[in-house]
Amino acid sequence: MAVSISSALVLGGIIERLPLWGIALAVLIPWLPIWWVDAAWQTRHYGLYAFFGALTLFQLGHMMEHSAELVQLFLNHGNLAQSHGVFGVLDNEVVHFYWNVGVWLGIGVLLYRLGSRNPWLWVAFFAASIHMVEHVYLYWLYIFHQDFWLAGGWTGILGKSGILGSPLDRPYLHFVYNYIEVVPLVIAFWDQSRHVYDRYLERAFPMLSESDLVAATQQLQRITIAAGTTIDPSNWHAGRSYIVSKGEVAITHEDDSGERVTSALGSGQSFEMIVAGRTGSRILSVRAIQASELLILPRNGAKT
Amino acid sequence: MIGLVILTALVAAVVTYLQVSVPLAGPSLAHADLSYYWPVALIAGLVVLILTAAVAWLSVRAGRGVD
Numbered sequence: 213m214a215v216s217i218s219s220a221l222v223l224g225g226i227i228e229r230l231p232l233w234g235i236a237l238a239v240l241i242p243w244l245p246i247w248w249v250d251a252a253w254q255t256r257h258y259g260l261y262a263f264f265g266a267l268t269l270f271q272l273g274h275m276m277e278h279s280a281e282l283v284q285l286f287l288n289h290g291n292l293a294q295s296h297g298v299f300g301v302l303d304n305e306v307v308h309f310y311w312n313v314g315v316w317l318g319i320g321v322l323l324y325r326l327g328s329r330n331p332w333l334w335v336a337f338f339a340a341s342i343h344m345v346e347h348v349y350l351y352w353l354y355i356f357h358q359d360f361w362l363a364g365g366w367t368g369i370l371g372k373s374g375i376l377g378s379p380l381d382r383p384y385l386h387f388v389y390n391y392i393e394v395v396p397l398v399i400a401f402w403d404q405s406r407h408v409y410d411r412y413l414e415r416a417f418p419m420l421s422e423s424d425l426v427a428a429t430q431q432l433q434r435i436t437i438a439a440g441t442t443i444d445p446s447n448w449h450a451g452r453s454y455i456v457s458k459g460e461v462a463i464t465h466e467d468d469s470g471e472r473v474t475s476a477l478g479s480g481q482s483f484e485m486i487v488a489g490r491t492g493s494r495i496l497s498v499r500a501i502q503a504s505e506l507l508i509l510p511r512n513g514a515k516t
Numbered sequence: 517m518i519g520l521v522i523l524t525a526l527v528a529a530v531v532t533y534l535q536v537s538v539p540l541a542g543p544s545l546a547h548a549d550l551s552y553y554w555p556v557a558l559i560a561g562l563v564v565l566i567l568t569a570a571v572a573w574l575s576v577r578a579g580r581g582v583d
Contacts, residue, residue, distance in 0.1 A: 282534060290538045320571040328579025341568040348560035364545035373544040375551050381540045384531050391527055
């Protein structure tokens with residue numbers, strides 16, 4: 213559906229001759245609600261990993277803006293006034309400064325929480341720090357000494373004709389800054405994905421080792437149950453574990469003596485469908501007290 | 517890792533080509549004025565260095581479970 217809406221908006225944007233940023237916005241807007249819902253779900257299940265993903269995604273977008281600026285410079289024969297990326301209105305010193313502060317702090321938080329076993333995150337953080345020095349200087353000049361900034365101070369510290377200088381003009385230099393910042397960040401994110409496990413799985417099975425949690429997470433399936441719905445679990449697979457990851461469910465079970473008990477399970481609690489022939493409490497029904505989400509762990513999915 | 521080396525070489529080649537073939541026309545300061553605000557750059561460097569060192573120190577401590 214998002215593809216259809218995106219396509220329709222792009223077509224409309226082209227017909228109406230919208231500027232490039234308008235067409236780009238038309239492509240992105242239908243995806244925002246989907247991304248938002250997915251990011252919220254990932255935050256609940258994977259915690260900081262979702263933030264890591266969002267930061268990496270936004271930085272890739274930022275990198276694309278710098279790439280677009282380079283293409284525009286090539287097409288416009290180096291005319292800076294006509295080469296501000298797709299969202300040109302955002303190409304100003306204030307936005308650059310606050311964006312980089314946000315990215316730098318974000319990587320810093322990730323480093324504090326995850327850095328001990330993610331060397332590429334360290335590389336990204338040090339690259340972001342070098343980039344940050346440049347932007348603190350540029351922002352200071354822009355705010356307090358704008359005449360100097362306009363007269364050429366905008367080249368910064370390492371830009372060509374800057375304080376220390378280098379062979380690279382500012383747009384090319386900042387493309388390089390972003391490259392050495394984004395590439396390690398993407399690799400760090402990729403590395404981190406090999407250590408991710410579901411937080412509800414951890415709460416349900418706190419005795420599992422990290423490697424078991426990671427392996428089990430990769431086998432999890434998800435079902436949702438509307439509030440008030442009662443399910444006859446007789447056709448559910450025996451031996452599987454069901455973990456409540458959202459809402460609350462009432463489980464009615466019957467023990468070997470035939471006594472029936474109903475208990476309410478909330479987030480992080482689990483129940484198991486008994487394998488035929490084994491003794492123990494048998495589940496008769498599962499009713500969602502609230503709209504609920506269950507994670508299904510296949511038999512032997514966790515080495516308990 | 518080979519992919520990363522190839523990508524980096526490609527990016528370096530593109531940036532070098534652009535710098536050589538598409539020089540920018542923009543205002544630039546006289547050589548004598550370039551470092552007029554060098555203390556600002558120094559302060560920026562020191563502030564970022566201190567904060568970077570603090571984050572690195574906290575991260576190493578957190579990694580060792582010293583919290």
